[in-house]
Amino acid sequence: MYSYLTTIAKKSSTQKHLKQLHAQIILNSLNKTSFWVSLLVTQCTRLSAPASYTQLIFNSTTCRTVYFYTCMLKYFYHLGAHQDVLSYFQRMQIDDVLPDASAYPILIKSAGKYGVVLHGHVIKLGFGCHCIVRNAVMDMYAKFGPVEVARKVFDEMPNRSVADWNSMISGYWRLGLEVEARELFDVMSERNVITWTCMVSGYSRMKDLGKARWFFDGMPEKSVVSWNAMLAGYAQNGFEDEVLKLFKEMLVVGVNPDERTWVTIISSCSSKGDLCLAQNLEVMLDQRKIQVNSFIQSALLDMYAKCGNMVAARRIFDGLGLLRNSAAWNVMISAYARTGDLATARDLFDRMREKNIITWNSMIAGYAQNGQSPQAIELFKQMLIIGHLKPDDVTMVSVLSACGHIGALDLGKWVVNLLSNIEIKLSISVYNSIISMYSKCGNMKDAMRIFQKMEVRDAVSYNTIMAGFAAHGNAIEAIGLMSIMQEDDIKPDRVTHIAVLTACSHAGLLDEGRKIFESINCPTVDHYACMVDLLGRLGKFDEALSLVDRMSMEPHAGVYGSLLNASRIHKRVDIGEFAANKLFELEPNNSGIYVLLSNIYAVSGRWKDVERIREAMKESGVSKATGWSSVEYDGKMHKFIAGDRSHERVADIYNILSVLRRKMRESGYFGDQSCALTDIEEEEKEEMVGIHSEKLAICFGILVSEAGSVIRVMKNLRICSDCHMAIKIISKLEEREIIVRDNNRFHIFKDGLCSCKDHW
DNA sequence: CTAGGGTTAG
Incomplete structure (x- = not known):
């Protein structure tokens, strides 16, 4: 009987065999014996049986030995159900069963960063010298920190396996510690394919693809994982052509791509946006009879969406069934948002149950990028209040952009404060968007302060601040920044040249402009x-x-x-x-x-x-x-079209406008409220109040209407922020409320502050 | 039961 059943177990390859074995065990009343129920659970693990079935086996037996429990832990670990691993660990404790050495690695891995607690157990129970337990402990510290503790455990090991070295190296790479990782690699006496792959993915993560490729080429042997690491390195750094080249090489060499390879390849096709390529790829998947898991499906979905075929994307999405994971939802939401179909995007967004940070970010970015700044900001508030989610750097980039777009300086400042208050990662992109927000709101002083505070800048940082100065007519500053940029080892790009030429244009610097234009290699x-x-x-x-x-x-x-x-x-x-x-x-x-x-x-x-x-x-x-705006003054409406000079008192208006602009410029501010209200001399204030109110109001009408055209063409932005600021000041000085209507939005200026409403 | 690779947001 014994050998008969073990033979069945060994041979069984489907869940049907599993059920036969189960039946046999019950028939022979063996389901109270640890050995046999454990064998059953091991088979469940091997055949990936559903959790309900395995739990049934657990519930129908009373013999809960350490060995049996360990099999249960392995089963859930195999499924990736770490929560279940931990809840079975709790049951063990209730049943007074002490885990043995082979259970601890699983427990520690499932516990993630909370595995620290288990480190104590391990020492107390004397498993500290068990090599796999020890590796699990060290690996946990390498993954979640502090990395120094990992190193201490590593150093104290009497004999180290390759896995131990690999864990340590991987831990260093996780923190971007190239020197430490490299040093360990160099002193290792015995390296395996995993060690080498670690180096490839490590350098890829540091965006150093030259070194990554060097290690990849130098590998004594490569596994499919090594190929995937190199491909992912290229893919994540935007080298789609390299991905496809290497993929072809991989096929030529005869390496069989696995599911993860396909995901990377598909994602690279998405980035290229080449529909033809995408269709070729689907034919390939079909020919090779690739098992499409949820990752592959989401990637395919994204590919069609990015290639502009929303019908195909929607067809895949609708047919996903159980594979419809959160990434699939997010792909659809961001795709609709990108095409400008915000209604459909929002519909999916509202219907999605478990929204994660990417969901919120996609929708907020969708609003921000389609000129719906107030909606973007509104949704951001809901994310904090209803979503109970902590925003991240990506969220903030969108929100700051929305603030800049509508000139909401006060809100922008609040967002900047929030960044430090809730400890959001200050990535280069975040810095860049703060700079952009300040300069769009006319506050070049703070824009420059942030720019100078940055430790590492990229081309976008320079382009943003230069465009800011260009818009404010400060050409000298913009041109000066271009040379600093080159000293900083950053190559001016297409956008840099546009910014600096715009600056010259606004300042009337013909010779400088000519020189710069001629220096451009291939002018667009x-x-x-x-x-x-x-x-x-x-x-x-x-x-x-x-x-x-x-x-x-x-x-x-x-x-x-x-x-x-x-x-x-x-x-x-x-x-x-x-x-x-x-x-x-x-x-x-x-x-x-x-x-x-x-x-x-x-x-x-x-x-x-x-x-x-x-x-x-x-x-x-x-x-x-036509973009239009109007000023309501003493019950009378004055309506203006961008660039329109048909108002009966146009000469007065422009006259006052120039006085006003000069006064504001001379006071040395470009729209910063705090500075505006404190830095003006008393007599200047009086002079400004002296300007006839009605004329001023009409001026603002022209200004705002110009601002309407400016949102599309950025170059007159100065006028927009000047105008905004001027009204703020007037509302403060004259202690009155001024309402300005810009297209379909109302700006209410009161007591030196401005609030916006979509409806009155 | 050790260590390496995957989709979505800017």
């Missing part, structure tokens, strides 16, 4: 647009037009837009008409073209043409899209 259409803007603003139309002629690519709307704007400044009707005609072809729905062109006719006194353009605008029906 945006660079040409900046240069045309610079030349145009200075009235150098011949040069601007010949530059447009010399362009190797087709000019886009930005180029002609710059030309049109320059024509307005210099009253050049001929060039204005030329540019406008090009723009009507490129952007037939942009109402701004009509407005600008009609203004050009207006300043030249060609009123018939003004009338003609207004009519044409009405006929084409584009006026709906």
Whole structure:
């Protein structure tokens, strides 16, 4: 009987065999014997039987020996159900069964960082010299810290296995301690494939792919895991082409990719956004009859979503069934949000049960990136209150961007404080978005303070602060930063050049601008647009037009837009008409073209043409899209369109506007509220109050309407923040409430503070 | 029962 049953056990390969064995054991009344029930559970582990079945075996027997319990622990460990491992550990304690040496490694691994408690048990029970227990203890400290304790355990070992060395090296890499990891690797006498793989993934994590590849190439032998590590290294650092190249090599060498390989490959295809490649890949998966687990499904989902095929993505999502994990939901939410379909994204978001941080971040980012800043901020508040989740650095990047977008400086400052209060990781991206937020709110002083505080900066840091200075007309600072950038060993990129050219344009620095433009290796259409803007603003139309002629690519709307704007400044009707005609072809729905062109006719006194353009605008029906704003003053509404000069008192308005801007500039602030309210001399305050209130209110109308156009074209941002600030000051000085309506939002200024409402 | 590799947010 004994040998008969063990033979069945050995041979059994399906859960059907398992049930036969179970039946035999019950039939022979062996289910009260530790050996046989343990054998059953071991078979459950081997065949990945469902937990309910294994628990049934547990419940139907009374012989709960250490050995039997250990089999149960192994079963749940095998399933990855660490919570269940720990709850069976509790049952053991209730049953007064002491775990043996072979149970402790499992317990320690399942307990994660709480394994520290078990370290004491291990020492007390004298398992400290058991080599696998010892490795588990050390590995826990290597993973969760303190790494010094791991090293102490490591140093005190009388004889170390390769696994011990590997755990220690991996622990060092986790903290990015390259020197320590490398040192251990060098002094090791016996290395295996895992040691080498550790080095490959370690260097990949440090973004040092050269060294990672060096170790990969130097491996005496490679396993599929080694290949995966190298592939993941390339994938996570944005080298999709390298991933595909290495993958081909892998197939040529004859290594069989496993499920994890496929996930990495699919994810690289997503990043490339190549639908053709994606379809080839699915054919490959089909041919190779790959078992699609939830990881692969989510990756495929993401691939279709990123390649723009939402129908295919949705089909996979709807057919997922039990494999529909949280990543799959998140992929769908972020995909809809990316395409701008916020309603569908929100619908999925609301229907999702267990939202994690990525879910919230995806939805918040979706709002922030689609110009729905108030919704982004609202959802962020809900995340804190309803979601009970601690935001992370990614959340903050979106929220700060939303604050910058609507010029909410007070809220932005609150968010910055929150960063340190709840100890959020201050990544480079977070710093960059704080800089961006401050400069968009017109507060260059704090933007610069943060920039200087950064220990490590990247190209984005420089680009952001330079764009800030450019927008504020401070070209000298922007150009100076470009040389500091190069000293800092960071290469200026496309965006850097746009920022610095914009700066030159705003400050009228022709020679500097020319020099920079000529230094650009391969100017893009945006660079040409900046240069045309610079030349145009200075009235150098011949040069601007010949530059447009010399362009190797087709000019886009930005180029002609710059030309049109320059024509307005210099009253050049001929060039204005030329540019406008090009723009009507490129952007037939942009109402701004009509407005600008009609203004050009207006300043030249060609009123018939003004009338003609207004009519044409009405006929084409584009006026709906016009950004507008209005000021309510003493019950009277003053409405303005971006760039519109049709108000009856336009001369007064611009006159006062220039006085106001100069005063504010002279006071040395660019919209910082605290500085605005404290730094102004008493007599200046009086002078400002002296300006007639109605005129001021109308000025703000123009300013806000200009701000409306500015949100799309960043270059006049200064006006936006100046305006915002001016109203704040006035509301404080005059002790009155001013309501400004900008498109469909209301800004209520009271007592030097501003609040926004979507509805009145 | 030791040690290495995977999807989603900016």
